[in-house]
Amino acid sequence: MNxxxxxxxxxxxxxxxxxxxxxxxRARRKELIEEIESHLSEALPAGAxxxxxxxxxxxxxxxxxxxxxxxxxxxxxxxxxxxxxxxIPFLLIGGVIIPxxxxxxxxxxxxxxxxxxxxxxxIGTLVIPAGLATxxxxxxxxxTVSGESCSSKTVTTVGSRTVKTLSANxxxxxxxxxxxxxxxxxxxxxxxxxxxxxxxxxxxxTRTNTAE
Amino acid sequence: MIxxxxxxxxxxxxxxxxxxxxxxxxxxxxxxxxxxLYPLLSRLRRAGVVETSWRExxxxxxxxxxxxxxxxxxxxxxFSGEWASFRDAVDHFLEQEKNA
Numbered sequence: 164m165n166x167x168x169x170x171x172x173x174x175x176x177x178x179x180x181x182x183x184x185x186x187x188x189r190a191r192r193k194e195l196i197e198e199i200e201s202h203l204s205e206a207l208p209a210g211a212x213x214x215x216x217x218x219x220x221x222x223x224x225x226x227x228x229x230x231x232x233x234x235x236x237x238x239x240x241x242x243x244x245x246x247x248x249x250x251i252p253f254l255l256i257g258g259v260i261i262p263x264x265x266x267x268x269x270x271x272x273x274x275x276x277x278x279x280x281x282x283x284x285x286i287g288t289l290v291i292p293a294g295l296a297t298x299x300x301x302x303x304x305x306x307t308v309s310g311e312s313c314s315s316k317t318v319t320t321v322g323s324r325t326v327k328t329l330s331a332n333x334x335x336x337x338x339x340x341x342x343x344x345x346x347x348x349x350x351x352x353x354x355x356x357x358x359x360x361x362x363x364x365x366x367x368x369t370r371t372n373t374a375e
Numbered sequence: 376m377i378x379x380x381x382x383x384x385x386x387x388x389x390x391x392x393x394x395x396x397x398x399x400x401x402x403x404x405x406x407x408x409x410x411x412l413y414p415l416l417s418r419l420r421r422a423g424v425v426e427t428s429w430r431e432x433x434x435x436x437x438x439x440x441x442x443x444x445x446x447x448x449x450x451x452x453x454f455s456g457e458w459a460s461f462r463d464a465v466d467h468f469l470e471q472e473k474n475a
Binding site (some may be wrong): 188194195197198199202204205206222223224225226228229232233249 | 411415
């Protein structure tokens with residue numbers, strides 16, 4: 164069906180109908196819009212006068228009225244709102260922007276949602292607590308700790324004997340090099356896990372909209 | 376009530392949505408807005424009393440045709456019987472009023 168062949172007023176009407184039908188289950192919305200579009204192309208040739216067009220649209224009724232009829236007889240499934248879409252970024256990076264509290268806001272939003280299941284909420288909370296803030300904190304923490312141990316070794320060895328300074332330094336470098344692979348793998352995991360959780364939570368939100 | 380009128384219109388064969396809607400809306404007092412009939416057709420389809428199929432039209436876009444299912448035919452027959460006796464009962468009281 165080609166919307167371009169419709170009368171301009173009919174196109175405008177369809178646009179309003181699509182907007183009004185946004186909360187209907189996807190399949191029902193599609194069916195309704197198809198039928199009304201087909202009705203308009205039957206009833207209203209592209210060259211119809213404005214009076215004719217207004218008459219056809221008046222007989223058809225207001226989009227809101229038609230959508231109300233289409234939604235009747237079924238409880239509308241709760242749809243993801245602003246709270247859900249805010250919960251995800253707060254869980255992921257809230258803790259980085261506002262330490263602890265930012266993530267905590269995300270958790271409150273997550274658990275107050277009527278769309279996610281308890282399983283979703285547990286995953287959202289536990290993988291990983293505080294989200295990327297934990298990653299940032301751990302990575303900075305690991306960096307500082309290994310740095311400190313090296314420098315303190317150097318300092319003590321420098322204090323006792325100059326000969327051991329070299330060996331202590333090389334120890335420090337080799338142990339640091341071995342730990343690097345592990346640290347990188349851990350870092351990648353720590354970044355990916357919270358990101359995957361966010362993607363998962365987002366997908367769960369869009370999935371509920373397709374259910375009829 | 377309109378549901379049964381739709382079923383009755385389909386008794387003798389299939390019709391497409393626009394045809395059904397226009398036929399119903401041409402009877403005065405039957406339909407307030409044509410658009411609300413499409414959700415009604417959708418409900419009948421989901422209830423399994425009608426089925427639909429897309430067919431090319433001689434002019435313009437393809438049309439969605441509606442036809443009765445076996446269960447739709449049974450529902451229509453049952454309603455026809457009930458409606459006849461209901462109408463007689465109401466007539467009985469209306470006539471009595473008039474005669475009094």
